[in-house]
Amino acid sequence: MEELLQVANLVANKLNSRFEGTPEQRWSLQALKLQEEAGEVAQAVIGALGVNPNKGHSHTWDHVRAEACDTALTALVLLHMMGGDPEWFLAEHLRGIKAKAEGWEATA
Structure with a gap:
């Protein structure tokens, strides 16, 4: 997982360095x-x-x-492009999903 995040950060930095538009434009294009x-x-x-x-x-x-x-990878690149602490944000978000999933009832 660490290598995945490192690659996402590398790709995000390369893409950010090549694009002259606003941050919101970069994020929008990455979402597309x-x-x-x-x-x-x-x-x-x-x-x-x-x-x-x-x-x-x-x-x-x-x-x-x-x-x-x-x-x-493309989703993680978007997360890295948006700045802040993408690893923390991902971990926090995953904790919430895990808590929900643990509450699901098993089906036969």
Whole structure:
């Protein structure tokens, strides 16, 4: 997990150094990039299931995993771009999600 956060910070710094717009513009474009990556996950799932009649089985489940990794990294890049303490913010947010998930009832 530490390496993931380091890579996200590196990518965020490189992207921030190349963009001359406002911080909000950078964040907005990165949010759009995140949506693009999520779409690539969906495309890979469709390909893995073979439900597109024009393409058939065009992807594997490993493609889905790779696109999910790209999506996760893109989200963390956005978090790093926005500044503050992204690792603290992520940890706090995950604590809240964990508390909710622990309260879910198991289904059979």
